[in-house]
Amino acid sequence: MLASFAVVPMGIEGGVKKLVAEALKLVDESGLPYELGPMHTTVEGELDEVLAVVLRCHRRMLELAPRVLTSITIDDRKGATGRLEGKVRDVEQILGKPLGRAFLSPEKRSPTET
Numbered sequence: 001m002l003a004s005f006a007v008v009p010m011g012i013e014g015g016v017k018k019l020v021a022e023a024l025k026l027v028d029e030s031g032l033p034y035e036l037g038p039m040h041t042t043v044e045g046e047l048d049e050v051l052a053v054v055l056r057c058h059r060r061m062l063e064l065a066p067r068v069l070t071s072i073t074i075d076d077r078k079g080a081t082g083r084l085e086g087k088v089r090d091v092e093q094i095l096g097k098p099l100g101r102a103f104l105s106p107e108k109r110s111p112t113e114t
Helices: 017-030 047-064 083-095
Strands: 002-010 034-036 041-044 067-075
Touching: 002 017, 002 047, 002 083, 017 034, 017 041, 017 047, 041 047, 041 083, 047 067
Parallel strands: none
Antiparallel strands: 002 041, 002 067, 034 041
16 A cells, blocks of 8 residues: 655744654655655555554654644555556556656756746
8 A cells, every 4th residue: 555644843943854854764764665755755565554654753743843734645455566666657658758857956957947
């Protein structure tokens, strides 16, 4: 199963990147396959182990911030594995090309992209 989740610290001053890194350390240490995105992290595994990781991240963030908002989207399909990469690969096959664009800073963009 796949679970995409975001753990958002609230009520703190300044940026949150160091706090988010604390949560991602727990995801990485879990040993489960995952992909970090700019707005959420997607983890693949058995329901209980994935939810345990999300809960650990939520609890860790609550140690660091007075309020935490956690959102989870679960895609649970019986018998399916390897979906973290497979779902993307399937769409890329249909379109006939790899998808995703890396962020380009303004100085690296071509004149037509500005």
